Amino acid sequence: MPSSPPPDVVLVILVGTLLLLILAGFITSIIFLYKQRHKAQQQEMTRLQEAYQRELLQSQIEIQNQTLQQIAQDLHDNIGQLLTVVTMRLNTLEDDVQEPDTQQAVQQTRDLVKTIIQEVRMLSKSLNQDVVGRFGLLPSLTHELERIERSGKIKTTLLTQGEPYSLGEKTEIVLLRMAQESLNNALKHARPRHLTLITDYRPDAFILTIADDGRGFDVEEAKARDLKQTGSGLYNLYHRSALLKGTCTITSQPGQGTQIEIRLPAKQPLISSPALVSS
Amino acid sequence: MWDTYLYMTLLGVGTGLYLFNYRILTPPLRILGSTIAITWLGTGYSIYIGAVHHKPNIHVYHILIIIQYALYGLMFEKLIDQPLVKRIIRASLVLFALISLSLSLTIQPWNQYNSYATTLFNALIAIWSSYYLWRMFVDIKVEALEQEASFWISTGLLFSSLGSFFAQGLMNYLLVNTANYAIMVYWIHELMDFILFVFFLLAIYIYLRYLPHTQRS
Structure with missing residues (x-):
């Protein structure tokens, strides 16, 4: 008949097992809790970094807008006023001169100055952020396209899909600046005959598409260039889209035009930023 | 007897591994390696004079514990960042040596x-290791606790010192009141030592496993 182990041995084994279990439990729980804390800390750091980037963007936008506002005001108040005075002088001069040839030259000059006044006013409006605040994104975009079309060389189209809603003044200013940057890039580099702007107001997202039928370019090659070789235009578009919690997709091929799609969530995080609200 | 062989084997393997990789170890791990080596040599010497020469060997542990605390203390002093705690640990090294020698010369002689x-010793080690673990947990400086050698070292030291602390107290009580359960406490004490040195082996494995390749050569 086999003898049963002495009670001491059983007790030692039981206590030893219990201690090992406590040790395993301690290690498991401390590692598990640490992982949770680490994850929470990482999330907090990401959130802070994003908030910082948004603050930075906001400051950049503020500075840019103040500068543009100043230029717009100067254009309207100083140059505009001076040109008006020039027109008045030309009117007087037209009355004073008797020779038909000179009179015709004065009329032509006056018409030219009037065109310049209109151009300056349009440029002033385009630079002025209050226009976005007062009239909204769509009228501002329309104004931009009208300004381009006045050159007579480029046809423009603005298409709107969905029921327009406000994305908030700050976001709309950023969007307008991004659209202006894209349009200027197209005018400067692509030599297009037709520019198309599409605003797509979806329930969950807003999509702004800027398309041209110009020369196009190799997107990957442009992205690979360093800052000395290329401007900051593309970088700004990607960066600003990301900070607005959106995306920017640029599709282009040499000879096949360019399409820039800026997709933003309908609910904008930038609007809820305390710094923006306070500013 | 088998437990002594197992214990000495664990210590020997630990000494070999730490000394073999000594050049690429961090300062705290180098100190730990030295502690394991000294423990191995001290215990080996004590077994030698006890088993071969049949002479009392307890005095070896009176000296060994002072060296062990000095080295563990230095290791925690290197691991912990807080200047005040560093100073307290440095002060405790001297104090512990003085108290321990005083005890050996008075109420608990060398024999x-x-x-x-x-x-x-166990109480102090439990304090430093739990403090270090707490700082690790609060500061969230490392990516993953389980990939840190110092986490395993501190956990091993905390658990074994706490276990030994209570076992020690229980042992004294049992020796006075009933010696029947003293053997159980002895085995728990042995188990704590095994766990500690297994954790030290695990720590060097973890260290070498997650050591960047650039630091290996």
């Missing part, structure tokens, strides 16, 4: 088991 010094 008696140094339970008071051992209890104090």
Whole structure:
């Protein structure tokens, strides 16, 4: 008949097992809790970094807008006023001169100055952020396209899909600046005959598409260039889209035009930023 | 006897591994390697004079515990960042040596088991290791705890010192009141030592496993 182990041995084994279990439990729980804390800390750091980037963007936008506002005001108040005075002088001069040839030259000059006044006013409006605040994104975009079309060389189209809603003044200013940057890039580099702007107001997202039928370019090659070789235009578009919690997709091929799609969530995080609200 | 062989084998393997990789170890791990080596040599010497020469060997542990605390203390002093705690640890090294020697010269002479010094040793080690673990947990400086050698070292030290602290207290009580359960406490004590040195082996494995390749050569 086999003898049963002495009670001491059983007790030692039981206590030893219990201690090992406590040790395993301690290690498991401390590692598990640490992982949770680490994850929470990482999330907090990401959130802070994003908030910082948004603050930075906001400051950049503020500075840019103040500068543009100043230029717009100067254009309207100083140059505009001076040109008006020039027109008045030309009117007087037209009355004073008797020779038909000179009179015709004065009329032509006056018409030219009037065109310049209109151009300056349009440029002033385009630079002025209050226009976005007062009239909204769509009228501002329309104004931009009208300004381009006045050159007579480029046809423009603005298409709107969905029921327009406000994305908030700050976001709309950023969007307008991004659209202006894209349009200027197209005018400067692509030599297009037709520019198309599409605003797509979806329930969950807003999509702004800027398309041209110009020369196009190799997107990957442009992205690979360093800052000395290329401007900051593309970088700004990607960066600003990301900070607005959106995306920017640029599709282009040499000879096949360019399409820039800026997709933003309908609910904008930038609007809820305390710094923006306070500013 | 088998437990002594197992214990000495664990210590020997630990000494070999730490010394073999000594050049690429961090300062705290180098100190730990030295502690394991000294423990191995001290225990080996004590077994030698006890088993071969049949002479009392308890005095070896009176000296060994002072060296062990000095080295563990230095290791925690290197691991912990807070200047005040560093200063306290440095002060405790001297204090512990003085208290331990005083005890050996007075109430627990060299031929008696140094339970008071051992209890104090365990209490202090439990404090430093739990403090270090707490700082690790609060500061969230490392990516993953389980990939840090110092986490395993501190956990091993905390668990074994706490276990030994209570076992020590229980042992004294049982020796006075009933010796029947003293053997159980002895085995728990042995188990704590095994766990500690297994954790030290695990720590060097973890260290070498997650050491960047650039630091290996």
